[in-house]
Amino acid sequence: MTLRLPAPDGGVRTYEPRAEPARFTVGGPPLTSRTVFSAAHVVADPYADTSPDGAAAVDWDATLAFRRHLWSHGLGVAEAMDTAQRGMGLDWAGAAELIRRSAAEAKATGGRLACGVGTDQLPPGEHTLARVRAAYEEQLALVEETGSQAILMASRALAAAAKSPDDYCAIYGQLLRQAAEPVVLHWLGPMFDPALAGYWGSADLDAATETFLRVIAEHPDKVDGIKVSLLDARREVELRRRLPDGVRCYTGDDFNYPELIAGDERGFSHALLGIFDPLGPLAAGAVRVLDTGDSKGFRELLDPTVELSRHLFQPPTRYYKTGVVLLAWLAGHQDHFAMVGGLQSARSLPHLARAYELADGLGLFPDPALAETRMATLLGVYGVDQ
Numbered sequence: 012m013t014l015r016l017p018a019p020d021g022g023v024r025t026y027e028p029r030a031e032p033a034r035f036t037v038g039g040p041p042l043t044s045r046t047v048f049s050a051a052h053v054v055a056d057p058y059a060d061t062s063p064d065g066a067a068a069v070d071w072d073a074t075l076a077f078r079r080h081l082w083s084h085g086l087g088v089a090e091a092m093d094t095a096q097r098g099m100g101l102d103w104a105g106a107a108e109l110i111r112r113s114a115a116e117a118k119a120t121g122g123r124l125a126c127g128v129g130t131d132q133l134p135p136g137e138h139t140l141a142r143v144r145a146a147y148e149e150q151l152a153l154v155e156e157t158g159s160q161a162i163l164m165a166s167r168a169l170a171a172a173a174k175s176p177d178d179y180c181a182i183y184g185q186l187l188r189q190a191a192e193p194v195v196l197h198w199l200g201p202m203f204d205p206a207l208a209g210y211w212g213s214a215d216l217d218a219a220t221e222t223f224l225r226v227i228a229e230h231p232d233k234v235d236g237i238k239v240s241l242l243d244a245r246r247e248v249e250l251r252r253r254l255p256d257g258v259r260c261y262t263g264d265d266f267n268y269p270e271l272i273a274g275d276e277r278g279f280s281h282a283l284l285g286i287f288d289p290l291g292p293l294a295a296g297a298v299r300v301l302d303t304g305d306s307k308g309f310r311e312l313l314d315p316t317v318e319l320s321r322h323l324f325q326p327p328t329r330y331y332k333t334g335v336v337l338l339a340w341l342a343g344h345q346d347h348f349a350m351v352g353g354l355q356s357a358r359s360l361p362h363l364a365r366a367y368e369l370a371d372g373l374g375l376f377p378d379p380a381l382a383e384t385r386m387a388t389l390l391g392v393y394g395v396d397q
Contacts, residue, residue: 041085042299066105091110094285094332095127102132138171167207195234197238268317293313319373334358343376
């Protein structure tokens with residue numbers, strides 16, 4: 012069977028789906044050369060009577076099953092991050108429930124879990140620095156109570172309240188001093204969230220980097236690593252070379268991750284990536300090749316995935332979640348293409364069709380026939396008859 016897909020000129024074109032999936036081994040030895048987290052999406056409850064501005068309705072069984080899928084391949088799960096639509100459909104109440112449930116599941120299965128700590132329980136509007144810090148502290152306490160590692164996420168409220176780099180240093184310093192275990196510091200660029208422009212006290216990234224490094228240098232024993240999502244490979248390499256000994260760099264660069272993870276003669280990045288949600292089995296297999304010292308083989312496996320990742324994360328980058336959830340549906344990890352907040356409508360049909368085509372070409376679908384049937388159904392909803 013061929014599919015009729017939207018063409019760039021506004022017409023349609025034919026595409027011949029692959030007949031057989033690529034083969035990715037489930038499980039295997041633990042990953043040793045790199046620490047790798049997949050930032051995981053949430054599965055909406057399609058039967059809930061909700062509205063885009065209402066509380067998220069989550070299908071907990073399917074959401075937790077997807078985390079078990081990632082753990083089964085040896086990946087860690089980064090929970091309640093932007094991939095889970097944090098701040099874009101999932102509020103703090105939903106995120107807190109997600110953290111509790113995922114932490115219990117991680118304990119039961121032996122999976123590694125790190126959870127996002129933010130300030131999104133604060134209502135829109137201006138807040139004092141003291142209130143921002145209290146919001147952070149509330150979320151940090153919950154994550155630590157579950158026994159999970161904390162990821163201190165960038166805060167929209169802090170970006171609005173801070174008047175200088177010193178304000179960032181003061182807030183993060185107070186949080187790090189009270190953290191029970193070393194945390195991951197997350198620098199999320201404005202391409203992922205426009206409200207975070209000027210984070211660390213400056214729109215000049217060089218100046219912002221100096222403040223970021225100052226926070227780390229003052230508390231190196233409380234920083235497990237940094238997660239950098241600026242989509243700038245050169246800047247990430249320069250930053251990781253300046254980190255104190257023992258502080259990891261987790262790449263969040265969904266454009267350049269193979270080269271950053273492979274590294275160079277002066278170091279490498281670990282990974283905490285949204286693209287490893289759809290690439291989980293392939294990514295784990297590639298890292299196991301890297302564990303043997305075969306950097307070339309690692310790149311041969313992972314480099315071909317970059318085109319898909321750059322497509323999913325193209326501007327406006329913050330809507331990459333739509334493509335991620337589409338691929339989870341096509342791969343059979345959930346029974347529908349619905350998202351909390353109605354975000355399934357955030358990308359165009361041509362964008363979704365190209366995501367399908369690239370993923371199919373990589374052999375990401377365990378059952379290509381199922382993916383083909385589901386894609387045909389979606390095309391039909393949009394009026395593209397097959």
